[in-house]
Amino acid sequence: MNQALGKVVTAVMIDENDDYYFVQPERNGQTYRLKKTEAPQVLHIGGSVRGFVYENADHQLQMTCEHIPNIQVDHYDFGTVVNVRRDLGVFVNIGLPNKDIVVSLDDLPTLKHLWPQPGDRLLMALQVDDHDRIWGKLADDEIFRTLAAKPNRSLINKNVKATVYRLKMAGTLVLTEDYHLGFIHPSERDQEPRLGQVVKARVIGLSSHGGLNLSLKPRAYQAINDDAEQILALLTHSQTHQLALTDKSSPAEIKAVLGISKGQFKRAVGHLLKARLVNQVNGKLILLKDPNHD
Structure with a gap:
């Protein structure tokens, strides 16, 4: 097996033509072509040069001094x-x-x-x-653990970008842009992401293994419909953050204030109650928290 392939090695120039130097790594009988335009200096017979060696798409052994990749044998x-x-x-x-x-x-x-x-x-x-x-x-998993940074609780509810690196029955393993390990349970995604896919996720907790628990699902207020959005907007901009309507209000009252039917109103309020954004107290709808600051 050619032990030099996929590595940066030192080689000696043994021949040339108009376009290439031909070089051989030390203690290796293989000859590699090196473009003269890529050589760091003019080479003469016996002169040494250091570069990355590989077999190109035309199955020719080649050295490059200009396009040395970070990915090499044992270099991730x-x-x-x-x-x-x-x-x-x-x-x-x-x-x-x-x-x-x-x-x-x-x-x-x-x-x-x-x-x-x-x-x-x-x-x-x-x-x-x-x-x-x-x-x-x-x-493998050991490489990812070696790369990983320890997260802290300040990340909870933050949005992150992450790359999928392992697909398991139990869920999806990812690495965030800040090199935190993350886990996405099947219940926190609508469909399984691909290996290598970059996903946008939300931190929902810290795992016992020193990583992040993530969700690909939108925040509850982001998943609500237009009617609920309208109600939220009214509550947010009201000085008291209250609205004199509940699911007990008459259809005429609801229509006069919101322009929607009582059925639409009840569905919208149901979304907001489930998301714990509002509550109904004494005939009023009350904003519990600003959805833009959760």
Whole structure:
């Protein structure tokens, strides 16, 4: 197996033509082509140069000194998915101009609709098989735990962006932009997100394992209908934060104030009561908290 592939190595120049230097890593019999426009200096026979070596899309061994990726053998970073082949896996851009790296279908979810799509992100390193093919190696749970920062309670109810890194029966594991581990229970999502998908979530608590419990569902007041929005607006802008209407009010009273039917009003108030944004006391609807400051 070619031990140099997927790594930054030092090599010696052994030959050249008009466009390329040909270099060989120390104690490695393989020859790599290095574009002269990429060399850090003019090379002569026996001169040394340091760069990243790989096999390009045309199956040529190549060194680059200009496009050295952060993702290497045993070096993890995020790469962006650029293509999907159902019979092979997903192709990830790691920064090379003429080579994308494949993450094998064997390392992807069984359900293909949960595979990463172009634009999704995967934390990965490189690995080289016995046939000198370079593959993407997804980070395991230990790598994510090593990266993770400890969250604090000030994050509760904050909005966060997070990248999905593991799909489990128990729920979805994610890493936030601030490198906090997060967990999304199936009850806190309408559909299961893809591996590598970037999601917008809300922090609903801290887990006993030192991570965040997250929800993909909107806040209760964000899920309410237009009628409830109208009632909330009236309550919010009222000096007393009260409205002389309840579900016991007559249809005519409700129609005169809100312009909606009693049935619409009762449904809207039901949403607001469930969200604990209002209460009904002594014939009045009372705002319990400002939905814009929860």
